[in-house]
Amino acid sequence: MRNTSIVVGIFMLILIVIVALAGPSVVNSLIFPGERPLMRGSYRPYQLDSPEHPIGTDGDGRDGLSVFVSSIGPSLQIGIIAGATATSLGVIIGFVAGYAKGRLDTLLRILIDMVLVIPTLPLLLMLAAYIERWDLYKLSLILGIFGWSFVARVIRPQVQSLRERSYVDLAVLSGENALEITFLELLPPLLPYIGYVFSLSIVGSMLAEAGLQIIGLGAGGLPTLGFMIAKGFRESVIAIGLLGQMLLPAGALIYVFLALNLINTGLDEVFNPRLQTTVEGE
């Protein structure tokens, strides 16, 4: 199994995980020995790029690079937990709704549509009033719980369409039960799409998290990429000339998405044998 996409994608992911794990202490010991670059108020805020502060200092008087490097870890965790929650919830509900007929489908349908159209920001503001302490896990779960409807909404019609195909009919005739049909017949062709939706919701959660930080649902003041972007927007860091503080976190999000997509594409090529024989345009 030698697929360049997978290898490159996994390599990219490993790299960023290493940066996330080792980066903060490396940056700290190499550039700021004996200092506390992450403590608010350590430096004069909004300093432009300099050898001491490669991407400047942020509005809270922290070193921008240190903030960026230590943002990656929490952001990845949030993305994975929230993305997995949203995708699995969405896929399950989408499958049940798409596979079932009649009442159950109608009910789920209404639920999906409702969650989809009700804006989440006020809902989260409301929640903020009732939850005392926030940590990374609560935050990620909340994000996942509000993120599933999009997944369900796009999965459901696909399942619906697939289950009417002739090979599914054949499977039914040959005595497969609903679970077998789901896992053997319906899931495989949808995997690439689910993979794509999964990577989208990982990165989407990482971005959406910024919105929560701003309304006071932050994970105890943890630095995150989303928050860095949101703070950069509010404080006009681009106008100040602190390009790095905007482009690096945005770049990291894009990077993660790209890596996930590469793996996704590669896996698809390996495990989806029908793709090998695909008809293709010249």
Add this chain to the structure above:
Amino acid sequence: MTANIDARADESATERQDAGRREVFQYAIRRFGVYLFTLWAAITVAFFIFRLVPGDPMNILLGNLTRAEGRQRDAAAEEAIIAHYREIFGMDDPLPLQYVNYLRKAVLGGLDLGPSFVEYPAQTKDLVFRRMPWTLGIFTTSVFLAWLIGTGLGALIGWMQRHGLSQLAVILSTLLQITPQYLVALGLIIYAGYTLRILPAGGPYARHLQPEWSWEFISSLIQHAILPMLSNMIVIGAGFTLGMRALMISVLGEDYLTFARAKGLSPFTVLKDYAFRNALIPQVTGLAIIIGATLNGTFIIEILFQYPGLGTLFVQAMGLRDFNTMQAIVLFSIFAVLTLTLIVDLALPLLDPRIRRVA
């Protein structure tokens, strides 16, 4: 060849045409009932959420008033002011009664959604209708264009997935899809607006003009619309491209495509009549969702480009906790998404004959 297949399809369709028609009709009726119920349920939930969000509009309003009122604070006077506004906004009634009143006025009072705080004494309804054309005109159009371009491009890329150009296009659209819209918009503003100075980068039209049927006004309107539309299209279009590509690839694995190709149909015919058609269905559903999400997603573009649309209004209303206005905007967005989904659902059986059987 194509004609041949169509004829065969027609034959099989004729057999259950009458039954099919009745079924489709029943399906449409039921679907409409579900639509009405969902609409009501969503509006109800939204109503209660907005009233339960922390942050009291009275406090914020009074903050403004007392700042205006000079130096001598007077608790009794503040009480009077609060009482006056609470009465106008019907905030003294118990919540369920407020809800009933709201629905009654909205349905029977010709969309009377109450007064607004943002622009008191303007009516929420007038406010929303004044801002709506900007959002609809610019953002819905750009989403639609982005969908068309993205779908076409995505289908092509998916079809020719091994081609080097396709892979480049995939990487490019992946980059663009995840780039925060704010960065794309700001990049366009800085580059096209201020560095190259080819297009105006702010406002709906030049500041000294007033709306009128003159060439000067219309050309200004168009020039000012290009950059915001473009920034919206780039990000959303990239998303559609990738989505369509993934759908296309999953369809390409289907046996009937191999079969059709083996029969000697030209690749283009297979792409057009088989692959594209089948991949299109979820993509159409996606369009309905995105159009609704436009309201929530593109407010940052409206703000950066100083576009007087609903997104900007929503942010303002949120800042003042103007629940009437927030609710009206959300009401509009709920209505738009659900209605579009309804239309798509009713149209899907036309696109995909197999779904007819589900119905």
Add this chain to the structure above:
Amino acid sequence: MYFSKRGLMAIVLVVALLSMLSMAVAQDEELVFGDLPRSETFIVASQAPHNDVWDSFNYYQAPTYNNATGYANVIVEPSFITSHDFHAWLAQSWEYNEDGTEMTLVITEGANWNDGMPLTMDDWLFTLQYNQENADKGIAWSSFLRDVTWSAEGNEITFMLPEPNWRFHYNFTGIGTFTPVPKHVWEGQDPTTFKNPDAIHSGPYRLVSSNADTRTTIWERRDDYWDPDRMPAPKYMVWLKRPEADVAVFEWEEGNYDLGRMPNSVMIRMMSANPHIKPLVHQDPCPRGLIFNTTIPPLDDNLFRRALGLLLNRQAVANLANVPGYVTPVLWPNLGDPDETYYDAAAAEEFQVTTFDPEAAAALLDEAGYPLVDGARVDKNGEPISLDALYIDIGNPGWTVWAWLLSEQAQLVGIEINPRLLDIPTFLTQGPNGEFDIIFRWFCGNLPGDPIALFEGLHSDHALPIGERSGGVPGRYSNPEMDAIIEQLRTHNPASEEAQALFRQAYRLWAEEAPYVTLYGENEGVVFNTEYWTGLEVGQAWVHWTPAARQIIDFLEPANR
């Protein structure tokens, strides 16, 4: 004829070229907003946050007050303006009787409205009565007239006050205070819904157009302004809502705006890109501080509150919050008033109101009965102490960093303080409702020679149950001793020696009790573009404060370009 045909043609050509050139020179004037000459237009880039009203010029309505059209600054004129002292404007002077139960106001004669009608005593009396009659409608400038009667004679209005009030004139001095409205426009109108569409007030400008789509209002100077000595220099005024700072920097750098606010952080870049740009930075009149919720143990203990005050590194916060190099950051040991007659320097020293001393804080905590158990301070019930510190982020480091610095210092002495970021509307509600442990606040309203606003909010009248909106300092502070002092202060003439003694007494009590603590004074600034207009300088009254544009306008002079 010596001129050849060719020569003649050459002469004609030269003449033609010269005349074209002179026309070109004559038309060299740069035009903006269609046909306004740039050099005669003053462009204010405002930044109205949420209210976005462009078609109403109603001075009674709170939503329109903070608007971006500039009408409250360009055409509404105050009775007096206040800077370090008072200057006559629509009124000339005021005088109290012996016991402070009557105030006589002398109005300015000869003023007129910007539609040409004279501004007379009739308008004054109409407005007073109009405000009083509509007091229950929730409009501004009506509450101070409750139970007040008045009579007019010549150019004097005498107000009969229900009880001695030496501060009644504050209702006429400064921005956002009582000012007459034209009777012929407002008569029979509802103050909550009337829009005053033609923008009739007494200022030197007239409304040309106002557009809600482009968020632009254009004003033109009127020649019949009633005070020719104060005729402003710009022929046109344009008020517009500027885009987000990220975009607005380019407009500034291209010289498209003349006056407005921008975040301090982008000023350096703007100044280096456009040498005409000058920041006009002054000390903000509202110093910042922290309020403690005095109903929650252990914050109900003044020793504990003072210990928290000792953990505040105010100098560090002030340094972060201010633009370096303009105005030295100030702490406010004296509650913002430099005059020692009103505050007790010995009390400031004794209770260490601005001192940063974690060791002293630890000692104070030990003494007050909050011992360190297993590394954590415990309260009187033996529970570890944990408090929330609420802050908002508006892009100014000082507003956020205090909470983290305090949290860090508190942790060193064994107290857990969790900084919590709130969105602004939630903050504006939870604050007055008392739903907090420690909250950031600004303290406005202190006047030179009368710092009553700093104590008034501590009266127990404001100590409402948690969840109800309090108009005072919302820490639910209640102390009969403080109440007694405040009640006496209310009826004393602030200039009297008794009042000054009371102020010092109130200060000492405040320092000892620490219901709220001081943080720092902030620098605020506006950006001024000197390419087309000059005359505004640091140090002039009002220059730092955009709502005072009417006063600023008079300083403007055309730049010699």
